[in-house]
Amino acid sequence: MAHLPHQSAEDFAAAANDWNLEQLYADLALAKKTVASRPTRGLTEVEKLHLRGLLCGYGPVEIAQKLYKNPRGVEADLSKTLYRYVEALTNQPFKTLKNWRDVIDWLAAAGYRQQQVKDVPMSNHQDWGEAPDVLNFYGRTEELTRLKQWIVKEQCRLVAVLGMAGIGKTALSVQVVKQIAGDFEWVIWRSLPHALPVQELLANLLAILAEQQDLDLSATQGISKLLDCLRHRRCLLILDNWETVLDTGQLAGNYQAGYEDYGELLQRVAQSQHQSCLLLTSWEKPREVAAMEGSARPVRSLKLEGLGEAAQEILREKGLCEEHLWDELIKPYSGNPLALNIVATAIQEVFDGSVAEFLSQNTLLLGDFNYLLSQQFERLSELEKEIMYGVAIAQRPVGISELKETIRFSVLQSELITALESLRRRSLIEKVKQGHQTLFTLQPVVIRYIIRQAKS
Numbered sequence: 001m002a003h004l005p006h007q008s009a010e011d012f013a014a015a016a017n018d019w020n021l022e023q024l025y026a027d028l029a030l031a032k033k034t035v036a037s038r039p040t041r042g043l044t045e046v047e048k049l050h051l052r053g054l055l056c057g058y059g060p061v062e063i064a065q066k067l068y069k070n071p072r073g074v075e076a077d078l079s080k081t082l083y084r085y086v087e088a089l090t091n092q093p094f095k096t097l098k099n100w101r102d103v104i105d106w107l108a109a110a111g112y113r114q115q116q117v118k119d120v121p122m123s124n125h126q127d128w129g130e131a132p133d134v135l136n137f138y139g140r141t142e143e144l145t146r147l148k149q150w151i152v153k154e155q156c157r158l159v160a161v162l163g164m165a166g167i168g169k170t171a172l173s174v175q176v177v178k179q180i181a182g183d184f185e186w187v188i189w190r191s192l193p194h195a196l197p198v199q200e201l202l203a204n205l206l207a208i209l210a211e212q213q214d215l216d217l218s219a220t221q222g223i224s225k226l227l228d229c230l231r232h233r234r235c236l237l238i239l240d241n242w243e244t245v246l247d248t249g250q251l252a253g254n255y256q257a258g259y260e261d262y263g264e265l266l267q268r269v270a271q272s273q274h275q276s277c278l279l280l281t282s283w284e285k286p287r288e289v290a291a292m293e294g295s296a297r298p299v300r301s302l303k304l305e306g307l308g309e310a311a312q313e314i315l316r317e318k319g320l321c322e323e324h325l326w327d328e329l330i331k332p333y334s335g336n337p338l339a340l341n342i343v344a345t346a347i348q349e350v351f352d353g354s355v356a357e358f359l360s361q362n363t364l365l366l367g368d369f370n371y372l373l374s375q376q377f378e379r380l381s382e383l384e385k386e387i388m389y390g391v392a393i394a395q396r397p398v399g400i401s402e403l404k405e406t407i408r409f410s411v412l413q414s415e416l417i418t419a420l421e422s423l424r425r426r427s428l429i430e431k432v433k434q435g436h437q438t439l440f441t442l443q444p445v446v447i448r449y450i451i452r453q454a455k456s
Helices: 021-035 043-057 060-067 071-080 082-089 101-109 141-153 169-183 198-209 219-232 261-271 289-294 308-317 323-333 337-353 355-359 367-378 380-392 401-408 413-424 444-455
Strands: 123-128 160-163 186-191 234-238 277-282 299-303 430-434 438-441
Touching: 021 043, 021 082, 021 401, 043 060, 043 071, 043 082, 043 101, 060 071, 060 308, 071 082, 082 101, 082 141, 141 160, 141 169, 141 299, 160 169, 160 261, 160 289, 169 186, 169 234, 169 277, 186 198, 198 219, 198 234, 198 261, 219 261, 261 277, 261 289, 277 430, 289 299, 308 337, 323 337, 323 355, 323 444, 337 367, 367 444, 380 401, 380 413, 380 438, 380 444, 401 413
Parallel strands: 123 186, 160 277, 160 299, 186 234, 234 277
Antiparallel strands: 430 438
16 A cells, blocks of 8 residues: 555545545546556545645645645556546546546536535525636645634634735635625625725625614724624624725825725724624725734735745646746746736637747736736835836845935935835735845746837
8 A cells, every 4th residue: 555655645635525535546446447558446536635635726736735745646647547547537538637627527517515514504695796717726825724713713803814915815805705605694896996985885894784774973983893793793804805995106005095994904804803804806905904914913814925836837738848848937927826827828719728939928927917917006105116127227136225226306214214115015016025124026927018109
């Protein structure tokens, strides 16, 4: 029997909640005999473990991470074993299963998913508003675990998911809410694609939670009434695209004129006693979150980075070639899911999926991602734009003293530090340590955008 390093046979046991595992093991063992080149005795413990991992929704990279294995080795093993058994069991042509998600889809269609088990634990009431239907979700296991810990176990009152455009804030939020919805009496999702006056938002929420229509309340009164609801019912409120109520041309976290009451909403939700949680997504960190968050406080923020190895799943789904070059493609886009989807689509359409041919062009393709970067860039103050230009033109990490010399107008050292802090809250600038000195740099795709802007 194969040894499973650092793991027990009970890993991925949650698959048994949704799937008829014993029947699957038996039927796949029979399918194995039809494709194996030598006599077999059924599924090995490793094959069962990998199967459970797939049925739990983990891709080969995530399974490898959990089992302390080489991702390429796990992928190769699946291609030689389980993928072929599933094809035989579901009467699919040989070697047509190339995406691990097909295992779930094909086995579900074959009737192995237990019908009485729901994909999403239902709470008493759910109103998803304009939440997107997230069809593909990659990686983010650690982020999901952390958010569930904060929201469910530690019962944080205010949680912010932050990051630059396209990084996957909304997709992650949809995924975590689906997983924890059953822990709440009410789940309400509201998107803010355009700045919605806070009185309108409060009226909408109170019409649901307090079952009162046409309330003529001030913002302060409405927040008080909402807090009463959050005390008496365990609610999960999600506000997507918080940045739409924040001001442009100012430092990060400041509200548009007439929208300052959103700040009162956050402050009172964070500081008042209740049993609920407000989860928000934003390009930039609200100043109330920055002021009140802490590891021992009921306010937390999670800044999303790129996908890492899980980004390869995007390229695999797009059918790109030359897998050995994928990391070279992913790196300049810093694992941004939206940017990689855009460039992978272009590679498929223009170069028939050849990553090598695209890389030979020696260019960074922005495509539709250019529009989102322009939206973020136009939100910056003049000093923040000067800093971004200075770092982009240097094309290397630079320190504060050098940055100050590139700015075309007089600026105090304290103003420069405050602007750098603001850019950090927008997830647009990154810190690196060089000895005892702190330097600042930008992602390659952001550098490319800014240099283009400077030339235009």
